[in-house]
Every structure is written in structure tokens, then in C-alpha cells.
Amino acid sequence: MIRGRGMSEVWELIKPLAVYYIGYYVIRMVVGTLLAGGGMSFLIEEGSSIVNGIAMVGGCGVLLPMISEEREKQGKERERQKREMPENGEIRTGRSVLRYPALVVYAAASVVFFNIVVSLSGLMEQSDLYRQTAARQYAVSLGMGLFLYAGISAVVEEVVFRFLLYNRLRRSGGREAFGIVASAFLFGVYHGNIVQGLYAFAIGLLIALVYVHFDNFLAPVLFHGVGNGVIFLSNMVPDVYDIVFAPVMFWIFGLITAAGSFILVREVRKKISAQ
Numbered sequence: 235m236i237r238g239r240g241m242s243e244v245w246e247l248i249k250p251l252a253v254y255y256i257g258y259y260v261i262r263m264v265v266g267t268l269l270a271g272g273g274m275s276f277l278i279e280e281g282s283s284i285v286n287g288i289a290m291v292g293g294c295g296v297l298l299p300m301i302s303e304e305r306e307k308q309g310k311e312r313e314r315q316k317r318e319m320p321e322n323g324e325i326r327t328g329r330s331v332l333r334y335p336a337l338v339v340y341a342a343a344s345v346v347f348f349n350i351v352v353s354l355s356g357l358m359e360q361s362d363l364y365r366q367t368a369a370r371q372y373a374v375s376l377g378m379g380l381f382l383y384a385g386i387s388a389v390v391e392e393v394v395f396r397f398l399l400y401n402r403l404r405r406s407g408g409r410e411a412f413g414i415v416a417s418a419f420l421f422g423v424y425h426g427n428i429v430q431g432l433y434a435f436a437i438g439l440l441i442a443l444v445y446v447h448f449d450n451f452l453a454p455v456l457f458h459g460v461g462n463g464v465i466f467l468s469n470m471v472p473d474v475y476d477i478v479f480a481p482v483m484f485w486i487f488g489l490i491t492a493a494g495s496f497i498l499v500r501e502v503r504k505k506i507s508a509q
């Protein structure tokens with residue numbers, strides 16, 4: 235377990251997040267300076283979105299050696315699982331239980347449901363930091379926002395928090411549950427304010443469960459991208475907001491979230507116990 239470990243071992247666990255942060259902020263500063271110096275400061279004023287997108291991709295690029303190392307480790311784990319299985323056994327991926335169309339519906343329902351829950355809590359009105367962050371996020375065009383949040387952000391954050399952090403934490407803690415909860419906690423802290431932090435922690439738990447269940451990196455990226463896209467689109471297009479956040483949808487999305495989460499947890503527990 236992680237208890238009693240030295241700082242060097244803790245560093246190895248969180249290194250992907252720390253290295254990403256450093257790479258992101260350095261690249262963001264350099265690109266922002268170059269754009270301003272080149273007379274293109276208007277690009278920075280677009281909610282800093284273009285600069286943020288470049289910095290996110292660059293920060294993820296810094297992680298390429300870790301990504302390669304993680305792919306190699308996962309390949310060895312799969313080979314070991316195959317050797318340890320009975321002759322008539324097979325690796326369970328969960329694709330027969332939660333197929334991708336169902337995952338899209340589950341993702342959309344979950345993010346809207348938890349957004350409504352957070353909204354009803356009153357935390358949004360009490361957090362100045364959240365309001366400032368939201369104002370920057372929605373200060374972009376519809377197309378740019380979907381590209382950044384449903385595309386770049388979803389892929390980059392899943393690389394950092396699920397593909398790298400979750401797997402490191404899972405191996406360190408000796409069990410899937412530790413990796414799921416710890417990676418979701420760090421995902422919440424990463425968002426930098428109490429409103430998005432609580433929301434990201436809840437969604438981070440679901441995404442990690444999806445990752446374990448599907449055993450496929452595409453699944454968490456799809457969940458994350460759909461979730462970000464639905465929320466951004468709803469806040470940018472009033473007609474979509476009126477439909478998605480209608481009072482009756484709270485109960486519909488709540489039921490879908492509860493049912494989907496129950497199935498997800500049940501299947502993940504089966505998969506873990508079979509290993």
C-alpha cells in the first residue's frame with residue numbers, strides 16, 4: 235500500500251500530473267508571449283482558449299516517454315493474464331454489457347444530472363473562482379469550444395488521469411478501488427475550485443469505472459468528450475439548455491445515472507473478482 239512510502243515513491247505516482255502541469259504552464263507562457271509580441275494578442279483574448287489548447291497538447295507531448303512506458307507495462311500485464319487463465323477462459327472487456335451507444339447516453343445523462351445537483355446546492359453562486367472560470371470557458375465561439383472541451387481537453391485529461399495516473403495508483407495501492415478513488419480525487423483537485431472539484435470527483439469516479447469495465451482507452455475519452463460537449467453546448471445554445479435542463483429531465487437523467495452506475499459497479503466487481 236502507499237502508506238509509509240518515501241517521497242521518491244510518492245513522486246513516481248504523481249509525476250505524470252506534475253510534469254504535465256509544468257509543461258502546460260511553460261508552453262502557455264511561451265506561446266502567449268510569442269503571440270503578443272507578434273501582434274496577435276487578439277488570439278490570447280479569445281478566453282485564452284487557443285493558447286490553452288496548444289499548451290494542453292504540448293503538456294501531453296511532454297508525457298510521451300511515460301505513455302510509451304505505460305503501454306509496455308499494460309502489454310506485459312495482458313500477457314500475464316492470458317498465461318494465468320484457464321484454457322477455456324477469456325479476458326472480460328465488458329463490451330457486451332455497456333456498448334458505446336449506451337455509454338454515450340449514460341455519459342450525457344450523468345453529466346447533466348450532476349450539474350443540476352451542483353446547481354441546486356447553491357455552491358455556484360457562492361464561488362467567485364468558479365464564476366470567473368466559467369466566464370473564461372464560455373467566452374469562446376461554439377465551434378472552438380466544442381473542439382477544445384469535447385476534443386482536446388477530453389483526450390489530454392484522460393491520458394493524464396486515467397491512462398497514466400489511474401494505472402500507477404492501481405499498481406501502487408494493490409487494488410482497482412484505490413486507483414479509481416485516488417485518480418478521481420486528483421481529478422477534482424486539478425479543477426481548482428470547490429464547484430468544479432466536487433463535480434469532477436463524481437464524474438472522475440464514473441469515468442474510471444468505465445475505463446476498468448471497457449478495458450479500452452477509447453471509452454473514457456468518449457464519456458469525457460460527450461460530457462463536456464453536452465454541457466458546453468447546453469450553456470451556449472438556449473434552446474438546448476431549455477430541453478436538457480427541464481425539471482422533468484432531472485428525474486429522467488437521475489434514473490439513467492443510477493441504473494447505469496449500478497450496472498457499471500456490478501460488472502466491475504465481477505471483473506475484479508475474476509482476475
